[in-house]
Amino acid sequence: AQSVSQHNHHVILSEAASLELGCNYSYGGTVNLFWYVQYPGQHLQLLLKYFSGDPLVKGIKGFEAEFIKSKFSFNLRKPSVQWSDTAEYFCAVTPGGSYIPTFGRGTSLIVHP
C-alpha cells in the first residue's frame, strides 16, 4: 500500500525565516499531489496541487512546492514565513488512476512573531 511521509512533525520558526516541509510518498506510478493547511479551529484548505506540467507549483499565500519524481518528493516551501502561517500542514497523494487520497501525518508549524 502506498504511504506518505512527512518527516517534520513539529517545526518552530521565527518570522521571516524560510520554510521547507518535506513530503515523500511510496507510490511508483503517476500521482496527483496536494498540500493542505489547517489553521487552528478551521477546516482544511487547499494550498496547492500538482497534476501534471511544470513540477514547480505555486499556491496561495506565497507557498510553492516542487515535485521531484526521482526522489518521490513534493516539498513545500515559503521564503519568508509570517506569524499567520502558524497552522497544521498536510501532504496528500492520490494515484493517477484513483481519487482516493493518502494523507501524511501532518506537520505542526509555529511561527513566533
Place this chain on the structure above:
Amino acid sequence: GAVVSQHPSWVICKSGTSVKIECRSLDFQATTMFWYRQFPKKSLMLMATSNEGSKATYEQGVEKDKFLINHASLTLSTLTVTSAHPEDSSFYICSVESGSFNYGYTFGSGTRLTVV
C-alpha cells in the same frame, strides 16, 4: 496522538437507499468534526462542519436534507447519505479538531461509497 476511526471503509449500495458513515474520535473529545468529499481530479471539498450538540453548518451547494449529519456526542459524528444516487459515489472523509494542534493523524481513513 489523536486517533480517528471511520467506518465503513467502503460500501456499495443500491440507488434510493441510505448509507450511514461513522466518524469516531477514540482518545479525546471532539466538539468539532469536518466532513469532506473527494472528487476525481479535484482536491478535498468541505461538505459541512459538525458541531456537538447543535446543527451542522453546511457549505454552499451541499444539500443538508440529503447529507444528514448528526454529532450527538463528543466522540461520534455520523454522515447519512439519503436516497443515494450514482452521482453520490465518492470518497468521504472526516477530520476531527483535536485542540490547538494535533499530535497525530486527525483524519478518518475515509469511506469509499459506490451507488449502483
